[in-house]
Amino acid sequence: MLSDFIPFFIQLGIAVGLSFTLLKAAALIGPKRDNVIKMTSYESGMDPIGSARERYSVKFYLVAMIFIVFDVEIVFLYPWAVSFDEFIAAGAGPGVMAVVLFFVIILAIGLVYDIKKGGLEFD
Amino acid sequence: MDLSQAYSMMMTDLGATLFLLIVAVSGLVLVVFDAFKPRHVATPWIAGLALSAGFVIEMMSIGAPEGLAWYDMMRTGGSAAFVNSLVLGSGALSIILTVPYLKKIGHNIGEVYAMILFATVGMLVLGAANNLVTVFVGLETMSICLYILTGFVRSESGSTESALKYFLLGAFSTGFFLYGIALIYGATGSMEFGAIRIAAEQSAGVMFWGGVSLLLVGFLFKVSAAPFHMWTPDVYQGAPTTITGFMSTASKAAAFAALVVVLWKALPAERWADVLAVFAVITMVIGNVIALSQQNIKRMLAYSSIAHAGYVLVGLASGSQAGYSGALFYLMVYTIMNIGAFGVLALLEWDGKEGSEQTLESLAGVGYRKPFLGWTMAVFMFSLSGFPPLAGFLGKWAVFAPAIDADLVWLAIIGVLTSAVSAYYYLRVLVVFFMKPEGENSPMAEHSFDIPRSSAAVLIACVVLLVVFGVTTFALDVTSGFFAADTVTQFLG
Numbered sequence: 035m036l037s038d039f040i041p042f043f044i045q046l047g048i049a050v051g052l053s054f055t056l057l058k059a060a061a062l063i064g065p066k067r068d069n070v071i072k073m074t075s076y077e078s079g080m081d082p083i084g085s086a087r088e089r090y091s092v093k094f095y096l097v098a099m100i101f102i103v104f105d106v107e108i109v110f111l112y113p114w115a116v117s118f119d120e121f122i123a124a125g126a127g128p129g130v131m132a133v134v135l136f137f138v139i140i141l142a143i144g145l146v147y148d149i150k151k152g153g154l155e156f157d
Numbered sequence: 158m159d160l161s162q163a164y165s166m167m168m169t170d171l172g173a174t175l176f177l178l179i180v181a182v183s184g185l186v187l188v189v190f191d192a193f194k195p196r197h198v199a200t201p202w203i204a205g206l207a208l209s210a211g212f213v214i215e216m217m218s219i220g221a222p223e224g225l226a227w228y229d230m231m232r233t234g235g236s237a238a239f240v241n242s243l244v245l246g247s248g249a250l251s252i253i254l255t256v257p258y259l260k261k262i263g264h265n266i267g268e269v270y271a272m273i274l275f276a277t278v279g280m281l282v283l284g285a286a287n288n289l290v291t292v293f294v295g296l297e298t299m300s301i302c303l304y305i306l307t308g309f310v311r312s313e314s315g316s317t318e319s320a321l322k323y324f325l326l327g328a329f330s331t332g333f334f335l336y337g338i339a340l341i342y343g344a345t346g347s348m349e350f351g352a353i354r355i356a357a358e359q360s361a362g363v364m365f366w367g368g369v370s371l372l373l374v375g376f377l378f379k380v381s382a383a384p385f386h387m388w389t390p391d392v393y394q395g396a397p398t399t400i401t402g403f404m405s406t407a408s409k410a411a412a413f414a415a416l417v418v419v420l421w422k423a424l425p426a427e428r429w430a431d432v433l434a435v436f437a438v439i440t441m442v443i444g445n446v447i448a449l450s451q452q453n454i455k456r457m458l459a460y461s462s463i464a465h466a467g468y469v470l471v472g473l474a475s476g477s478q479a480g481y482s483g484a485l486f487y488l489m490v491y492t493i494m495n496i497g498a499f500g501v502l503a504l505l506e507w508d509g510k511e512g513s514e515q516t517l518e519s520l521a522g523v524g525y526r527k528p529f530l531g532w533t534m535a536v537f538m539f540s541l542s543g544f545p546p547l548a549g550f551l552g553k554w555a556v557f558a559p560a561i562d563a564d565l566v567w568l569a570i571i572g573v574l575t576s577a578v579s580a581y582y583y584l585r586v587l588v589v590f591f592m593k594p595e596g597e598n599s600p601m602a603e604h605s606f607d608i609p610r611s612s613a614a615v616l617i618a619c620v621v622l623l624v625v626f627g628v629t630t631f632a633l634d635v636t637s638g639f640f641a642a643d644t645v646t647q648f649l650g
Contacts, residue, residue, distance in 0.1 A: 126160050143185050150192035 096153030103144050110137065170226040173233045176211035176241060177281050183207030184274035191267030204270035205252045208277065212245035219635065225287060229349060232287045232418075236639035239485060240284035240414035244407045247492050248277045250615050251403035254500045257609040258399045261506070264310050272309075273403065276302035280411035287422075289338045289348040289372075292415050296334065296379065299411065300327050303404050307396040319395025326378070326388045334375025340368025350422035357424065369424060373432070376419075379412040382436055382466045383443040393459035398506060401455065402499030405462045406492040413469055413488055417481050420473060421640065433474035434568050440467030441575040448582050452516045457582055458498060461541060464579060465491050471572050472556035475563035482637035483555030489636075490540070490552035490626060497619035498537040501530050504612055517589045524590035529608060531590050533616045540623050542583040543576055548626035555633055 075082050114134055121130045148154075171178060187203055219242065221234035231237070252273060259265045279298030286292040304327065308320025342348055344365035345356035357365055374385065381389040393401045420429060444464030451457035469491075472484035505515060505523060524531025540549035553576060560569040626632055 124160065129160070129164060140185065143189055147188050147192045 093153070093156060096148055096151075100145060100148050100153060103141050103148075107138065107141050110134075173224065173226040174231065174285075176214045176245065177278060177285075179214075180207050180211050180245070180274050180281065181278045184271050184278065187267065187271040187274065191271065195267060196265050197267065200267045200270050201252055201256045204274055205249055207274060208245050208249040208252065211281075212242055212249055215242040215245060223639075230288045230291045231282070231285045233285065236414070236418070236485065236636070237285040239636065239639065240410060240488075241281050243410050243489055243492055244277060244280040244284060247403060247407040247410070247496060248273055250496050250500075250618070251399055251407075253611050253615050254402065254496075254503060255397075255399040257612060258397065258503045258506075262310065262397065264312075264397075266309060269306065269309055269400075272302045272306050276306065276404075277407070280407050283411040284414045286415055286418070287350055289341065289350075289353075289419075289423075292419070293334065293338060295415070296375075296412070297331065299408055300331070300379070303408060306400045306404070307392055309400075310397055313395075315395040316397065317395075319392045323388055323392045330375050330378035330385070333371045333378070337368045337371030337373075337375060340364050340371065342368075344368060350419065353423040372419070376412060376416045377436060380409055380416065380466045380469075381463050382470060383440040383463060386440070386443065386463045386466075389463055390456050390459040393462065394453060394456045398455065398499055398503035401459075402496050402503070405459075405499070406495045409462070409466065410488040410492055413466075413484065417473060417484055420476070421481055430474050430476045430563065430565070433470055433476075434565055437467050437470035437474050437568060438571050440464070440470060441572055442467075445575040445578045445582075449578065451582070452518075454502060454515050454517065454520065454586065455499075457586075458495070458502075461579065461582070462495065464575065465541075468553060468556050468572060468576070471560050471565075471568055474568060475559040475565060477559050477563055478637060478640040479562065480556070480559035481640045482633065483552075483559055485636040485639070486555045486633050487552040489632065490548040490623070493619050493622050493626070494537050494540045494549060497533060497616055497623075498541065500612060500616055500619070501534045501537065504530055504608055517585070521589055521593035522591075524587070527608070529613065529616075533620055534590060535587050536620045536623060538583040538586050540627070542580040546624065546627050548623045551627055551630070551633070 111134070114130075118127075118130070121127055183203055184207075187200060190197065190203070191200055215238045218234050218238040221238065223235035223237070224233045225231070226233050252270065255269065255273070259269060276299050279295050279300070279302060281295070282291060283295030283299060286295055304320055304324040307323050308317045310316040338348065341353060344362060345353045347353055347356060378385040378388075393405060396404065441464055444460050444462075444467055448457050448460035448464065451460060465487075469484045469487050472480040472487060474480070502515065505520060505527075524534075536547065540547035543549045543553045553572075557569045557572050560566075560572070
């Protein structure tokens with residue numbers, strides 16, 4: 035039972051070891067040319083000084099929603115595209131194509147709605 | 158299974174869930190349509206016709222025997238069709254009431270109709286679920302749409318506040334629900350109702366019962382049973398009135414239907430009788446007693462809806478065929494009564510002065526100025542308090558009588574006593590409507606308005622349905638047919 039997990043532990047060891055090594059190596063041998071902007075804390079391009087309760091433009095969320103649309107799309111479409119040859123070989127090409135088209139249409143509706151409502155118009 | 162067989166199965170399943178397809182696709186069409194033609198007159202028509210079409214389809218399949226679709230993920234026919242037609246009918250009536258209401262409050266947003274359709278899709282999935290995953294998907298689809306519907310009047314702080322409260326508490330209860338599903342799956346190795354029951358009858362340990370408890374917390378939150386009711390008054394008061402009518406009826410009916418089916422098919426009911434009885438008592442007492450002191454009518458109806466959840470729980474606590482069918486019947490009656498009551502309240506907001514802050518004082522003497530609204534409200538209030546010729550009485554009988562048969566006489570006594578208490582606050586509305594002189598700052602004195610014909614038709618339909626279901630018992634026979642003993646075995650095999 036536990037021996038099934040040996041590859042997992044090897045992977046875990048490599049992941050932890052590699053990230054630790056890389057971080058440490060970068061800190062030891064990397065050149066350091068600091069300036070003021072580089073040393074400020076990361077705030078997605080906003081000025082980090084000031085009230086945290088500022089009002090953000092709702093556009094940020096609309097862009098994020100469009101991103102989600104494409105993100106979800108690629109997660110499902112990539113494995114589908116890779117294995118589509120096998121579906122054709124099994125004679126399921128048109129049916130699987132129709133299902134995926136339906137999925138893409140639903141996502142496209144979200145995209146059309148977002149654009150039509152001015153989600154990409156920055157002023 | 159070869160491919161052609163899979164395709165033909167898919168076509169059969171699509172046919173069996175055609176109502177769901179119609180509503181979902183219409184919702185998607187509406188989203189695009191509204192983006193290109195905002196505030197178009199056709200928007201509510203598309204939504205209303207989609208719901209009506211689904212309603213007709215499901216009404217016709219109520220008599221059909223229970224079946225399964227989508228690889229046993231959903232149930233069709235029988236009780237599922239009954240709950241679905243309840244939800245679809247409630248949605249259609251709400252849309253008719255919502256059209257003039259939105260115009261009046263100046264938020265004629267097309268997305269509202271799309272959201273009502275998507276919320277209905279969630280409720281349909283919930284009411285027809287045969288698997289805990291399906292229940293969860295339906296519950297979330299429904300809830301997320303309802304959070305948005307609660308807060309779409311962005312200019313009003315009460316609306317946004319209630320939406321945020323609803324969202325935060327709802328997300329919290331979703332966590333309970335999901336964790337419950339995970340524990341049950343861990344204990345039984347399945348999420349399908351029948352398989353859970355088989356596994357639970359062989360061995361049910363702490364993990365299983367812990368999971369069931371968390372699951373029950375999630376369900377009781379959604380049906381606003383005490384002590385998980387705290388969101389209800391704020392949300393019902395803050396939401397736009399016709400939307401309150403929609404979510405207090407359809408979402409409660411769907412969530413209760415799912416709970417009934419889970420109890421009936423997945424869990425050995427006899428072990429839950431006492432637990433549900435305790436929740437029923439707490440819910441009935443808290444709902445009815447706190448409603449006594451409410452001045453705001455919407456808030457009072459919110460507490461009354463908590464109390465009605467308690468009455469339905471009495472039916473569930475008896476754990477018998479009669480109890481479950483009585484609960485479904487009660488949900489139907491409750492839906493009709495509340496759609497009507499909130500419809501009247503929405504119309505009384507017409508002057509635009511009081512908004513959702515309608516208190517008992519501000520409505521003094523309304524019954525004389527608007528006799529139609531006064532008399533329909535009288536019917537709904539009498540029915541809510543359970544007066545004999547109306548359906549509210551038969552509904553209460555349908556849930557209390559099985560409790561007595563199940564040796565829960567004390568529970569039935571508490572139920573009858575608390576519903577006697579409820580008569581005070583229901584009838585006080587009528588006292589205010591008909592027996593109080595109009596106050597000086599009564600908005601109705603200055604503003605007169607015409608009742609839209611569509612809204613009047615909905616109210617009349619609700620009144621007629623209440624009388625019909627009050628004097629005939631065929632609906633009760635229909636619901637009790639769903640829970641006949643032989644239908645259980647077909648899912649166990």
